[in-house]
Amino acid sequence: IIGGSSRRLLDGLVNDLCQSGDAGTCMHSINVLLGGMEGIQQRLRLLHGIILQAMGTGEELQRVYLISHQASSLILALEDLLMHVMVNPHNVLEGHTRGELLYQTM
Numbered sequence: 001i002i003g004g005s006s007r008r009l010l011d012g013l014v015n016d017l018c019q020s021g022d023a024g025t026c027m028h029s030i031n032v033l034l035g036g037m038e039g040i041q042q043r044l045r046l047l048h049g050i051i052l053q054a055m056g057t058g059e060e061l062q063r064v065y066l067i068s069h070q071a072s073s074l075i076l077a078l079e080d081l082l083m084h085v086m087v088n089p090h091n092v093l094e095g096h097t098r099g100e101l102l103y104q105t106m
Contacts, residue, residue, distance in 0.1 A: 006074045010103045014096045023089035030082045044068045077103035
C-alpha cells in the first residue's frame with residue numbers, strides 16, 4: 001500500500017501539498033491510503049484469530065501484533081494529516097516545519 005517507509009510517505013504528502021497547493025488532491029490521496037490501510041487492518045485481525053487458534057501465542061502472533069500496531073499508527077498519522085489539510089492546508093507546512101504533525105512525534 002505505501003511502498004516503503006511510512007515517514008517518507010507522509011513527508012511526501014506534505015511536500016506535494018506545499019508545492020502544488022492542491023488540498024483536494026492531497027485529501028483524495030490520503031483517503032485512498034486510509035482505505036487501503038483499513039483493509040490491511042481487517043486482514044490482520046483475521047490473521048490474529050487464525051494464528052491464535054492454530055499456534056497459540058508465540059513468535060508468529062508477536063509479528064501480527066507488531067504489524068497491526070504499525071498499521072494503526074499509520075492510520076492515526078494519516079487521519080491527523082487529513083484533519084490538518086481540511087482545517088487549513090496553508091498551515092500544514094508551518095506545522096511540519098515546527099514538528100507538530102502527529103507522525104513527526106511518533
